[in-house]
Amino acid sequence: MELLDKFGRKITYLRLAITDRCNLRCQYCMPAQGIDIVDRTELLSYKEMFRITRVLSELGVNKVRLTGGEPFVRKDFINFLESLSFNDKLEEINITTNGALISNHIDKLESYKINAINLSLDSLQKEKFEKITRRDVFDSVYDTFEKLEKSNLKLKLNVVVQSGVNTDEIIDFIELTKNKDIAVRFIEEMPFNGKGQRAISEVWNFKKILNHIKNQYADIDPILSKKSSTSVNYRIPNYQGTFGIIPAFTRTICSDCDRIRITSTGLFKNCLFDGGVFNVRDFIRNGASDDELKKLFIDTVHHKPENGFIAEAARGNAVSESMSTIGG
Ligand code: SAM
Numbered sequence: 001m002e003l004l005d006k007f008g009r010k011i012t013y014l015r016l017a018i019t020d021r022c023n024l025r026c027q028y029c030m031p032a033q034g035i036d037i038v039d040r041t042e043l044l045s046y047k048e049m050f051r052i053t054r055v056l057s058e059l060g061v062n063k064v065r066l067t068g069g070e071p072f073v074r075k076d077f078i079n080f081l082e083s084l085s086f087n088d089k090l091e092e093i094n095i096t097t098n099g100a101l102i103s104n105h106i107d108k109l110e111s112y113k114i115n116a117i118n119l120s121l122d123s124l125q126k127e128k129f130e131k132i133t134r135r136d137v138f139d140s141v142y143d144t145f146e147k148l149e150k151s152n153l154k155l156k157l158n159v160v161v162q163s164g165v166n167t168d169e170i171i172d173f174i175e176l177t178k179n180k181d182i183a184v185r186f187i188e189e190m191p192f193n194g195k196g197q198r199a200i201s202e203v204w205n206f207k208k209i210l211n212h213i214k215n216q217y218a219d220i221d222p223i224l225s226k227k228s229s230t231s232v233n234y235r236i237p238n239y240q241g242t243f244g245i246i247p248a249f250t251r252t253i254c255s256d257c258d259r260i261r262i263t264s265t266g267l268f269k270n271c272l273f274d275g276g277v278f279n280v281r282d283f284i285r286n287g288a289s290d291d292e293l294k295k296l297f298i299d300t301v302h303h304k305p306e307n308g309f310i311a312e313a314a315r316g317n318a319v320s321e322s323m324s325t326i327g328g
């Protein structure tokens with residue numbers, strides 16, 4: 001039994017949102033105030049998340065990304081990581097985090113089966129970072145960055161490219177890869193911020209980001225990545241690390257998609273841009289057996305939309321919900 005859609009894509013990767021809560025308020029993700037957080041009882045419990053992951057791993061999912069909201073704000077997240085790492089069917093457990101709360105946990109993360117940490121760092125300038133995140137946490141995030149860089153964990157930096165805000169730092173981020181074995185990934189900004197499309201003067205899409213970089217460097221080597229990679233990757237010759245661009249909004253990577261998402265309240269999403277297909281939490285709380293869950297997952301994945309444009313068109317309204325509720 002496996003998860004296969006009608007376009008022949010095999011699903012092997014789950015993105016699971018641990019919580020919708022966050023200690024930061026990044027401009028591109030959440031409004032400054034007034035974000036509705038759900039009642040605790042509506043969140044999937046760790047036991048439910050463990051079961052969902054186990055059932056999916058029996059259907060061929062071998063990679064899990066834990067995200068949110070900020071996963072480390074949920075109590076006992078570290079213990080959940082430990083229990084998840086006992087699942088032998090999972091080849092990779094990765095975490096996306098803002099890094100503000102994790103500098104004391106890095107030893108533990110190394111001892112569990114954590115493969116890679118994606119650290120969100122949108123500016124290398126303290127003041128600008130604080131404007132973007134609306135919180136005074138640059139020093140602790142940068143401390144996490146330095147500790148992670150020295151650890152055994154693979155480190156990726158997520159940089160959301162924000163028009164008129166941090167595009168002047170794209171080259172500074174690439175220069176970080178000169179002497180550091182890290183992967184910097186530039187992400188196209190999407191309107192998942194609780195409000196919708198932000199007013200911008202220039203669209204910084206994949207093409208513009210790449211042209212900007214090409215104008216600065218004589219040589220850029222493309223890197224062959226896994227077909228399902230979300231980023232298109234490159235290296236500056238002789239630099240230790242790499243950089244990549246994620247065409248999150250232009251959606252040119254959908255034909256190789258191997259992902260599904262489950263939000264912190266249990267909403268199953270076949271695509272980042274769909275409105276959610278069914279609620280796994282309700283199904284479980286109504287007493288579903290593992291076999292019933294498997295059948296539901298298999299049937300649902302079969303109907304995965306061909307790409308993000310079709311998924312968005314089918315939902316009938318433009319995307320605008322906060323990324324913290326979806327699990328980026
Ligand atoms: N709080 C964690 C963090 O910031 O890394 C995990 C959750 S966050 C929603 C996951 C990723 O989504 C982060 O790298 C964040 O930068 C990215 N993200 C959030 N809103 C976005 C948006 N509107 N467009 C593009 N990326 C976004």
Ligand code: SF4
Pocket residue numbers: 022023024025026029030068069070098120323324
């Ligand atoms: Fe929080 Fe991550 Fe969203 Fe920033 S991007 S507000 S850190 S969930």
